[in-house]
Amino acid sequence: MSVAIEDYVGKRWRKPHFISNPILRWSLIIITIIYLILAIGSLEVRWERVYLGLERGWRFIVGFSQPDFTSRWSDIYEGMVESVIITVTSTIVGIAISIPVALGAASNIAPLPVYLVCRTIISVSRALNEIIVAILLVAIFGFGPLAGFLTLSFATIGFLAKLLAEDIEDMNKSQAEAVRSTGASWLQWVNFGVQPQVMPRLIGLSIYRLDINFRESAVLGLVGAGGIGATLNTAFDRYEFDTVAAILIMIIATVMVLEFLSGFIRAKVQ
């Protein structure tokens, strides 16, 4: 029994359903709707608290409209400098460590035992949230920027090594093979055959991570790991919303500058 064109001509054509089994499709749709109804019903919204919150929110917005850079300037300045130092140092140290880890975590170039060790390092680094690591390190090393620096270096390893390893795994095999065929040593092979291929990605990721580390450094201050976050926390505790506004504006401005810079540099290295 062959397929005849006459059976098709004149018939309507529709895109096949994503889930072809109608029973499964409809039960999934119904379950989703029931879940949404129950979930929304379980939210207890107390409108008087929402009203109070709106009032407080308004005070915050008013504070924002008049950011106060001057009265706590020396605190803000010190916090910013500390944050920048934490960001830059932790990014550099993190990158320096993640490059060898990434080489080891690329399945196409690393032997299995090395691969497993490096993947474990990455998993551990990624499994632990920055805040948790920071709390732990503050407990060990005490309050201050050292804990922040160590936390962000640690977090950078998981992020950068994983993404770089994936880029190495996606590299063009024949280019690397050609370098190997010349009798190059392993290091020379990495330098000539692998590095040029992953360099744009490495630079892009590094700048992106610099950006992330700066934003994280603002959060880490809240748990005592130094930087602008500590200043921000103090200002909140004192209900000095105008100073808070000044700090937030500075953080936003810095992130925007980094964003612009990263776009510019990434366009350059293509």
Next chain:
Amino acid sequence: MLKLEKLTKIYKTGDKALSDVDLEVPKGQVIALIGPSGAGKSTLIRCVNRLVTPTSGSAILDGVDITSLGAGGLRRERRRMGMIFQEYALVERLSVMENVLSGRLGYVGFLRSFLRKFPQSDVDEAFRLLDRVGLLHMADKRADELSGGQRQRVGIARALIQNPAVLLVDEPTASLDPKTSRQIMRLICELCEERGLAAIINIHDVNLAMMFVQRVVGLESGRIIFDGTPNQLTPDVLTSIYGEEDWEATIEKVEDDDEEGDA
């Protein structure tokens, strides 16, 4: 000079790419290796250089059995085998000069290569080779700015700067237009003659192969089933290599092409 003895390769998937291949290539001889896709041509070349490790048998270059070498010995022998690849396999983000100099990696230490401080003799030779393949003015261009034919010329320079005893050439013209293909084949064969190099050239284009080489080897399903001069390639032989097809036109064209001369 280069001698393959009972070379066999069975891939992990169970595919027998080469079975008991015996082949001897004397000094200065250029061989065209023809055969259908999947016949084992690429595997054969890669087994000689040990980019693919043969399952059994040996590949002997000037008395050294390459199949039994350790890592250091293998690197030393690889220097004596220049490879030219299909799709050129240049490192695209490196400059033309860096690509050519990468052919010297087996001779210089890591630090020198890392800092791109190659010995002056290597730099001179690189410029000489680039001049020979007509790309001296392109030395500092990035490899991905070049056209296909230019890239393959860089690939040839990279192989020759190794100062090899044998060239292993894998489908050098597969992605080039007919005219550039001839130019590249002619260049490879001229350079082999100038330097007394032996070469194994994998090639799909039977006609092109017959124009330039003295000896043709036909591979089918991992076995050598033809070994002779281009003149001995009859329609029957081509049928046994590639299967049934009208081969008269393929062979006839040879005479025309020879007379046509420089393309």
